[in-house]
Every structure is written in C-alpha cells, then in structure tokens.
Amino acid sequence: MTAPTVVPSNHPKLAEQALIALGTVKMMFVTATHTPDQDANDYINDVNANEAAGTSYTAGGIALTSVTVTLDASTNIVTVDAADITTAGLSVSARWGYVYVDTGTPATSPILAYTDFSQGVGGNTTVTGYQFDSAGIYAYAVA
Numbered sequence: 654m655t656a657p658t659v660v661p662s663n664h665p666k667l668a669e670q671a672l673i674a675l676g677t678v679k680m681m682f683v684t685a686t687h688t689p690d691q692d693a694n695d696y697i698n699d700v701n702a703n704e705a706a707g708t709s710y711t712a713g714g715i716a717l718t719s720v721t722v723t724l725d726a727s728t729n730i731v732t733v734d735a736a737d738i739t740t741a742g743l744s745v746s747a748r749w750g751y752v753y754v755d756t757g758t759p760a761t762s763p764i765l766a767y768t769d770f771s772q773g774v775g776g777n778t779t780v781t782g783y784q785f786d787s788a789g790i791y792a793y794a795v796a
Contacts, residue, residue, distance in 0.1 A: 665731045665795045666724035672763065673720060673733070676756040680738060681714035682707070682747035685777050689749060689767055698759035700751055705777075707745030713755060715740055733765065734789035739782050746777040752790055766791040 687703035694700055704712060717735035724731050752766045770778040 665793075666722050669722045669731055669733060672765075673722065673754060676754045676762065678717045678720045678735065678765070679714035679753060679755050680717060680783065681751045681753060682710065682745045682780060683749040683751060684746070685748035685771070685775065687749060694764055694767075696760055697751065697753045697755070697762040697764060700749075700764070701759055705745050705747035707743070707747075707780075709740050709742040710745045714751075714753070715743075716755075717752070729795040730792050731795060732789040732792040735785060737782065737784045743781050745780045747780055748775075748777050750780070750783060 681697060681701065682705040683700050683703045684705050687700055689700075704714075706712070715738055717738070719734075719736040721734050722731065723734075748769065748771050750768045750770060751764055752768075753762050753764045756762045768783075770780055770783075
C-alpha cells in the first residue's frame with residue numbers, strides 16, 4: 654500500500670501565532686562578515702556572533718511593535734507584519750536584518766526572516782530605521 658498524501662493544516666495562522674507567542678519579535682542587525690544560509694541558520698545563535706553595534710541599538714536587536722499575523726482565506730496566504738522601526742537616534746552599520754523570536758535563549762530563538770540592507774550590492778549600510786514592505790515582513794501560501 655502506498656502512503657496517503659498528507660495535506661497540511663489549513664490553520665497556519667494559528668501555528669505562526671503560537672511561534673510568535675514564544676517571546677518578543679525582534680530585528681537583529683548583522684554585519685557583512687556574516688554569510689546567510691537559509692538552510693543552516695535556523696536560530697539566532699547561528700548569526701549573533703556577527704551582530705552589529707551602533708547608536709541607540711541594544712545587543713539582541715530592536716523589539717518590533719504591532720506584530721500581526723493574518724490569513725487571507727480566499728488565497729490561503731499567511732502574512733506576518735509589524736510597525737516600521739523608527740527608533741530615535743538609531744545609527745547602525747549593518748548588512749543584514751534578521752527578524753526572530755527572542756525566547757531569552759539564542760539557541761531556542763527561531764529566525765523568521767532576514768533582509769539585505771545593501772540590496773545585493775554588498776558591504777555594510779548605515780541603518781537609521783527600517784520600513785517593512787507594505788505587503789508585510791513575509792508571507793507564504795498554504796496548500
């Protein structure tokens with residue numbers, strides 16, 4: 654007998670909300686000395702050795718506010734979003750921004766997404782704030 658087809662739950666919004674509820678959602682700024690690996694970088698301890706430092710930036714990253722998880726039932730698209738980063742006086746030299754859930758322990762703090770501040774050009778960029786895409790930080794479709 655062949656194995657039956659497994660269909661994922663149509664409740665990914667609940668799974669995403671449970672993941673985010675593990676701690677505080679933050680963005681950690683990381684320097685260009687780090688090379689992302691979306692297969693190997695699953696927890697923030699995989700990248701925090703290259704964390705950037707700067708003015709009005711606290712080690713561990715900036716806590717995101719107004720974090721939301723939505724599901725478009727007609728398209729089965731789950732979207733995670735948050736308010737833009739507008740920390741007063743922020744100035745950090747970084748290439749990467751990692752969005753993750755801070756559980757208090759880097760080895761159990763899952764990475765949700767990352768962005769390239771240099772937009773593929775390479776090197777560090779001076780970050781003074783960050784505006785997330787109007788469509789959200791990230792989104793994915795469910796079968």
